[in-house]
Amino acid sequence: MIDASGPRVLKGHGTENDFVVLPDPDGTVWPESRLDPALVRRLCDRREGLGADGVLRVVPSACVPDAAEVLGDALDECAWFMDHRNADGSHAEMCGNGIRLYLHVLLAEGLLDAQTARAGVLVGTRGGPRRVGLTTQDPAMPGYWVDMGPARPLGRGEARLGGVSYPGTGVSMGNPHLVCLTDAVLEGLDLTTAPAVDPVLFPDGVNVELVNVLSAEEGPAGTTAHVRLRVSERGVGETRSCGTGACAAAWAALDAGGRSAGAVTVDVPGGRLSVEVSPQTTVLTGPAVVVSSGTLTPSWLGWSRG
Numbered sequence: 001m002i003d004a005s006g007p008r009v010l011k012g013h014g015t016e017n018d019f020v021v022l023p024d025p026d027g028t029v030w031p032e033s034r035l036d037p038a039l040v041r042r043l044c045d046r047r048e049g050l051g052a053d054g055v056l057r058v059v060p061s062a063c064v065p066d067a068a069e070v071l072g073d074a075l076d077e078c079a080w081f082m083d084h085r086n087a088d089g090s091h092a093e094m095c096g097n098g099i100r101l102y103l104h105v106l107l108a109e110g111l112l113d114a115q116t117a118r119a120g121v122l123v124g125t126r127g128g129p130r131r132v133g134l135t136t137q138d139p140a141m142p143g144y145w146v147d148m149g150p151a152r153p154l155g156r157g158e159a160r161l162g163g164v165s166y167p168g169t170g171v172s173m174g175n176p177h178l179v180c181l182t183d184a185v186l187e188g189l190d191l192t193t194a195p196a197v198d199p200v201l202f203p204d205g206v207n208v209e210l211v212n213v214l215s216a217e218e219g220p221a222g223t224t225a226h227v228r229l230r231v232s233e234r235g236v237g238e239t240r241s242c243g244t245g246a247c248a249a250a251w252a253a254l255d256a257g258g259r260s261a262g263a264v265t266v267d268v269p270g271g272r273l274s275v276e277v278s279p280q281t282t283v284l285t286g287p288a289v290v291v292s293s294g295t296l297t298p299s300w301l302g303w304s305r306g
Ligand SMILES: N[C@@H](CCC[C@H](N)C(=O)O)C(=O)O
Pocket: 017, 086, 091, 092, 093, 094, 095, 096, 097, 098, 175, 176, 207, 233, 234, 235, 236, 239, 241, 242, 243, 244, 245
């Protein structure tokens, strides 16, 4: 018999940006000393482990040692904290697909009720507090919105890929992005190695989006635009989607046309996201899916039975 006494685990995704989710409702299951970078890498390994682009630890903010530092006065308003790790074990400040899945898991695990989720809850992240809410409870494809805060320009840069330079705009969505608007055929790009960027502009690394702007037009309800992208994520490599990257790309596509607001449809390899940009904030909407739930095997973890 398989030993099922190990810690609970879920596997899920948002537009195919996939995560191992570790519920830690009282902060005792996954202290930092246990969830070290080596274990994160093993969990995310697609052969040795469960396989994922990252890990989300679902934990009360009060149980996270650095939460007070990153949340400041908002600490008391953020009951829950999204403790995010990239597949290489590094921390990231923010994750737009992950935070939708995070709310989905709070609901699925009975840690939050649907009425509260519909109204929206503040979740702590290392990029600051973010409000997340439930839009539709369709069991086939539940939808969530996230108030991601305003995009912040970081200056011009370039990504070098396959001997070609792609000029881009640095954008912070809490985490750093370099958005390169291009007419290149995205399917033709080789993203098996990360694009080279200027380390002086991005000392902590950067997520790089290669973006085709398909349309941008004025209508009775304001500006609408449609973009598609591929992304090479810091700490992961190419992923099927990036929520913060979709927001950065939407902002950059509008900004390139001299616009500061609009509704942008963002097609990613793993599906479709919607982004509402305004000078005040950025709202990301998209699905979240739980694929499976169960337990991690203690012997795989190297935990002896006590
Ligand atoms: N896929 C995420 C972003 C995850 C963090 C990123 N790799 C970083 O290091 O900043 C998203 O959906 O936003």
